[in-house]
Amino acid sequence: MAADSLxxxxxTMPPFQEIEGRLVIKDFRDEETKKVRPFKGTVKxxxxxxxWYRVVYEDGDSEDVWWKDLLPLLQRAAAASPTxxxxxxxxxxxxxxxxxxxxxxxxxxxxxxxxxxxxxxxPDMQQHKEQTAKQQHKAKAAGKQAAAASKKPTAAKExxxxxxxxxxxxxxxxxxxxxxxxxxxKKALHASSQPKKRSKGKDxxxxxxxxxxxxxxxxxxxxAKEGAGGTGEGAPKRRRxxxxxxxxxxxxxxxxxxVYEPGQEPWRSVPGFSWEVKDEPDLSAAAVNRLRNxxxxxxxxxxxAEVDEKVRVEAVLADQKARGKFGKEPRPAxxxxxxxxxxxxxxxxxxxxxxxxxGHYPGWDIGSRAYSRSELCCMGxxxxxxxxxxxxxxxxxxxxxxxxxxxxxxxxxxxxxxxNGAELWYTGEGGNDLLHGRNQVADQSLxxxxxxxxxxxxxxxxxxxxxxxxxxxxxxxxxxLYDGLYDVVAMRHVKGKEQTWVYQFLLxxxxxxxxxxxxxxxxGGIAAARxxxxxxxxxxxxxxxxxxxxxxxxxxxxxxxxxxxxxHEPQGDIPPCTGLDDIADERQLVGKVVRGINAERIxxxxxxxxxxxxxYITQYEFVGRAAAKAGQLAQAVLPLELKTxxxxxxxxxxxxxxxxxxxxxxxxxxxxxxxxxGVRSLDTIPQFGFVVAYVGEVYDAEEHEHLVRTVEEQDAExxxxxxxxxxxxxxxxxxxxxxxxxxxxxxxxLRKRNVGAFLNHSCAPNCFVQPVLDTHHDRRCPKICIxxxxxxxxxTELTLDYGEAYxxxxxxxxxxxxxxxxxxxxxxxxxxxxxxxQEDSAGEGDGEDGEEEEEAEEVVVEEEEEVEEVVEEEEEEVEEVxxxxxxxxxx
Ligand SMILES: C[S@@+](CC[C@H](N)C(=O)[O-])C[C@H]1O[C@@H](n2cnc3c(N)ncnc32)[C@H](O)[C@@H]1O
Numbered sequence: 001m002a003a004d005s006l007x008x009x010x011x012t013m014p015p016f017q018e019i020e021g022r023l024v025i026k027d028f029r030d031e032e033t034k035k036v037r038p039f040k041g042t043v044k045x046x047x048x049x050x051x052w053y054r055v056v057y058e059d060g061d062s063e064d065v066w067w068k069d070l071l072p073l074l075q076r077a078a079a080a081s082p083t084x085x086x087x088x089x090x091x092x093x094x095x096x097x098x099x100x101x102x103x104x105x106x107x108x109x110x111x112x113x114x115x116x117x118x119x120x121x122x123p124d125m126q127q128h129k130e131q132t133a134k135q136q137h138k139a140k141a142a143g144k145q146a147a148a149a150s151k152k153p154t155a156a157k158e159x160x161x162x163x164x165x166x167x168x169x170x171x172x173x174x175x176x177x178x179x180x181x182x183x184x185x186k187k188a189l190h191a192s193s194q195p196k197k198r199s200k201g202k203d204x205x206x207x208x209x210x211x212x213x214x215x216x217x218x219x220x221x222x223x224a225k226e227g228a229g230g231t232g233e234g235a236p237k238r239r240r241x242x243x244x245x246x247x248x249x250x251x252x253x254x255x256x257x258x259v260y261e262p263g264q265e266p267w268r269s270v271p272g273f274s275w276e277v278k279d280e281p282d283l284s285a286a287a288v289n290r291l292r293n294x295x296x297x298x299x300x301x302x303x304x305a306e307v308d309e310k311v312r313v314e315a316v317l318a319d320q321k322a323r324g325k326f327g328k329e330p331r332p333a334x335x336x337x338x339x340x341x342x343x344x345x346x347x348x349x350x351x352x353x354x355x356x357x358x359g360h361y362p363g364w365d366i367g368s369r370a371y372s373r374s375e376l377c378c379m380g381x382x383x384x385x386x387x388x389x390x391x392x393x394x395x396x397x398x399x400x401x402x403x404x405x406x407x408x409x410x411x412x413x414x415x416x417x418x419x420n421g422a423e424l425w426y427t428g429e430g431g432n433d434l435l436h437g438r439n440q441v442a443d444q445s446l447x448x449x450x451x452x453x454x455x456x457x458x459x460x461x462x463x464x465x466x467x468x469x470x471x472x473x474x475x476x477x478x479x480x481l482y483d484g485l486y487d488v489v490a491m492r493h494v495k496g497k498e499q500t501w502v503y504q505f506l507l508x509x510x511x512x513x514x515x516x517x518x519x520x521x522x523x524g525g526i527a528a529a530r531x532x533x534x535x536x537x538x539x540x541x542x543x544x545x546x547x548x549x550x551x552x553x554x555x556x557x558x559x560x561x562x563x564x565x566x567x568h569e570p571q572g573d574i575p576p577c578t579g580l581d582d583i584a585d586e587r588q589l590v591g592k593v594v595r596g597i598n599a600e601r602i603x604x605x606x607x608x609x610x611x612x613x614x615x616y617i618t619q620y621e622f623v624g625r626a627a628a629k630a631g632q633l634a635q636a637v638l639p640l641e642l643k644t645x646x647x648x649x650x651x652x653x654x655x656x657x658x659x660x661x662x663x664x665x666x667x668x669x670x671x672x673x674x675x676x677x678g679v680r681s682l683d684t685i686p687q688f689g690f691v692v693a694y695v696g697e698v699y700d701a702e703e704h705e706h707l708v709r710t711v712e713e714q715d716a717e718x719x720x721x722x723x724x725x726x727x728x729x730x731x732x733x734x735x736x737x738x739x740x741x742x743x744x745x746x747x748x749x750l751r752k753r754n755v756g757a758f759l760n761h762s763c764a765p766n767c768f769v770q771p772v773l774d775t776h777h778d779r780r781c782p783k784i785c786i787x788x789x790x791x792x793x794x795x796t797e798l799t800l801d802y803g804e805a806y807x808x809x810x811x812x813x814x815x816x817x818x819x820x821x822x823x824x825x826x827x828x829x830x831x832x833x834x835x836x837x838q839e840d841s842a843g844e845g846d847g848e849d850g851e852e853e854e855e856a857e858e859v860v861v862e863e864e865e866e867v868e869e870v871v872e873e874e875e876e877e878v879e880e881v882x883x884x885x886x887x888x889x890x891x
Contacts, residue, residue, distance in 0.1 A: 008775050013067045014074075016046040016053070024055055024065075024073035025080055040077070043070070171329065179377075245271040246400040250779075252457040257506070265460025267397075275397040277461055278359030279485075285764075287363035293792065295370075297348060298340050305339035341374035341385065350378055356392050356406045358461055359485060366484040367517045369471070369791040373409070382407040382466065389429055389449030394425060402455035403448075405488075407464040407508070409480070413520045416504065417497035419520040424465075424486075427496070428453060428503035438523075443501040445492075453505045456488035462510060463488060467518040471684070484513040517793065545668065546754065552662070554755045554858045558670040558675070608615050643771065662692040668758045671797070673815050678760045678797045685792040691767055694720050694784035696747040696770060697753035718749030718757050720784055754788055761807050762799030764818035767793050769800060 025038045041057035052064040054075075065073065247270050252258055260266070266272050316330040333339075361381045376382045382390045391405040410419060413434065414427035428450035429440035444450060456463060462485040471479035474580060496502040509516065539559030546554050551841040665682040688830045696718065749757035759767065768789045792798065804822050807814040813823040 005216075013051060014071070016043075016048075018462065019043050019053075019070075019074065020046075022074055023077040024070065025077045026055075026057075027075050028057075028434060037789075041073075043074075057134035087785075088520040142430060153329070168170070180804040245851050246420075247272065247398050247402075249402065251457040252454060252491060255490065255492050258457050259487070260460040260490050267461055267821075270369045270398065270401070270459070272398040273401060273459075275358055275392065275461075278357065281360040281365055282362040283365055289363075290364035291379055294344075294350070295375060298344055298378050300373050301340035301343040301347075302336050305343070309333055309336070337372035337374040338385075341378055341430075344378045356380075356383065358392070358404070358406050359464075361407075361464060361482075364482060366482055366513055367793045368482045369469075369479040369684065369686065371471070372476070372480050373480065374688050374828065381464075381482075382409060387429060387449065389452060391449055391452030391455075394451070402458050402461050403452040404455035405463045408453075408465065409466050409468065410521045411468040412523050414502075415440055415498070415523040416502050417520070417521070417523060419467075421516050421520050422509040424507050424520075426453075426507050428505065431502065433501055440496050440498040440500045441501060444503050446503060450503045453488055453503075454491055457491060457505075460487075462541070463507065464485055465507060465509070465520050469518050469521075481518045483516055483518055485508065485510045539670075550662075550754070552665050555667040556669070557667055560670050560672050571759075662690065664689070664691065666692060666755050668755060669797075671760070673817070674812065675815050677758050678799075679755055679758045680795050680797050681792065682794055684794055685788040685798075689787045689788045689792075691788055691798060692754070693755040694747055694749075694756035694769070695722060696734075696749035696757060699748050700746050701744055701746050718753055720747040720749070720757075756784070759798055759800045760816070761802040761810075761814065762797075762816040762818055763801070763807065763814065764816070765799040765801040765823045766790050766796065767798050767800050 020043055022043050024041050024043060026041065027036050029036045029040050039057045039059065041055040041062075043053050044056045044062070045054040046052075047054070047064070051067050053067060053070050054062055055065050055070075056062045100495060145162075177690070246885070249266060249270070265277075267275070267277065304840060313330045357380070361379075364381055366381070370376045370381075373382070373385050377385045384390050388411065390403050391403050392408040394403040395401055397404070408426060410417065414432060416425075416427045418425040427440075428444050429448065430444040430450070431440050433439050434439045446454065455461075465486045466480050466481045466482055468721045469479050469481050486509050488505050489508050490506040492504050492506075493501060527703075539557050540555055541558050542556035544553035545556050608786070609690065663683075664685050666679055667682065668677045668679055671678045681691075700816070701721075749793065766789055767786050769784055769786055784802065786798075788798075799816065807822055809818075814821055815823070
């Protein structure tokens, strides 16, 4: 065979006829000397379908090598003994292959330059070392692939481009034995209390024995694994916890119900049981904030992933255009959730696999929603992004403790599930054809999650149940709603709809956890969320306080009388401020005023019949149509620096969100504890959902003071201070506390306002304010946009943080009812805040001191007079100039 015919590239597979019987060299660990050394082998046969070559080594052992992995072995043999075997030349792929494949074969004319450039065929130690390291690395990777393929031989798990290695006869035998052992173990499970342990022990013993008997040398991958903390020599030994008293629990009988009295669950009296089970939700500020922060960061990366993907796609399109080539249009990758998850792990170093929590998850209330499994995974709530059962492994909670589940997902993936809301038969995991029709195609075994749910019965530990629900706000049109704790009360092993054996567990919702918010889940589909809003609204006193100005009518509801309120009928005192009819007429003023109020403008307004103090601006006309998707809003809403933001896409998203109307059905309702009217939504509002903009008349702040005190003689309870806020405050993390910087403008809802002005204060608010610039760039007068800072269930009051100083000044104190409400923090704190508020307002010229008040009024009057003087002067000047011109023109 001519040596020339042996030139293969890394892209061309060598024909078997050409390399049959050729020499290869590969490093393995020698079992006798315990050292890694090169072994010689020859290529014996070829599996054309899978493209794997069988190599038989000098000691009689054989292995199957993928064709791409074979090339360096052939090259190495050729380099080591040029006369023994012709060399394989890696041609046509640049210097990298040339430097790797040192060749002694006679080069063809076409590849002569490469041959000359290639290193000489003299065995060089450095080169040899590098080559060995590379091969070891490859062998390790190949070993991992092979192990993965032999573990889960599904098509989806196979490495792309590399077919699975065919099993050797020995391996076939070992696999058959393992399967047999497993089967035996499974049978034993029904008869014994700890069958899994027995079968496992038997299994591993058998394999170890076989390996010894075969005297098989260890492959580098296995050796390396041992060195890296496995059980091999020199590896640090794993420390085991000192074994406590062994836990002995009866195994539940199939079909029997096990219900334990609260406080009498077996786990409580088990010696050495080291796991806390949280029976009550922990909604402390620390716990809630921890989760919120994780969600916010996740959301940031989620949006970033979408934006990056859009940028990438546009770059590809631009490149195609520049080259004049129009290939296949690039499609954006559709998994921003997984991208966000991986960034959370890689950038935030989030320890997803930390301690699992049994019972309620701290900071996550019943009814809370997440919009992707990845989000729940990052939060630590359900830490497996695909599997439906998250569990604590056997022995983790004590010596001999069974595994137990902490959280289950009901996603409609198992056709044998039977969900009746408060009670459901939950099918265990396994045997499901997840990639295709989600049919049950194989028998399930009592392992992993299934054994864990059995453990829940044994220990009396409840599981968290989360149902997948239809939700248009989610990226995939769904959300994951937490339904609370369910006790696992029974299990059965039955033939399912597909005549396969499945394990099923009866889950029963614990009592006293409030109404069930989610709809039951059916196989293959997600039912729509149940409307918890009553179909017939009671106590409607006004059908639409916006008089048709809002896209969705805003009703006013007074149903306090339903609860046995004092008057037993609606009060009907709708705030007389909903007449927004004339606002459209004022549109021409938008923009002019915010660019600067000057004397000229004030004079103009006077002429038009306005009081100088009243300068109408409203953002009302920009509030229209539906809002954008939830979960994308945190950064979609821009801070004030619209143009300088590094991501131009965000600037576009900004308009998509806040220029549109609230998509939620809002209504105002009479509160039952003397806070007047409040706002709630008939829909779930997802975290960062755009609730509504605060609409009112925009006044110059100082003139507004004057107006409020002298003209209206009312409390300034609808005044929104538009002081500039920090640019970084765009993710809701900051409390909405009025900024120290003095506001030049206020939005006043005294005479004209929308539903946004009815949001009450809470010391633990569920909404936040984000100032946004969209039609102009005057930072002094932004649009005041209100967003949800968490997922808000329907009919929950929407609240804002007005700032503690402000809340301390409410007549009768703050009545928000929050656990850490300022009014509960003792009179001192409230008095302190009140004092602060007074000082603040005194500083702004609104002190109680009569003299100061008078002075302030004088200043306003003086200023007005000055303005008039300036206007008069200017007018006189203009008249003079005009007169002059006329005279000149007359000459
Ligand atoms: C912007 S208005 C909110 C709508 C108001 N509840 C209504 O009926 O029109 C602000 C006023 O509501 C009342 N308020 C808001 N939150 C409150 C709270 N947490 N406790 C007591 N009063 C509150 C105070 O009178 C405050 O000045």
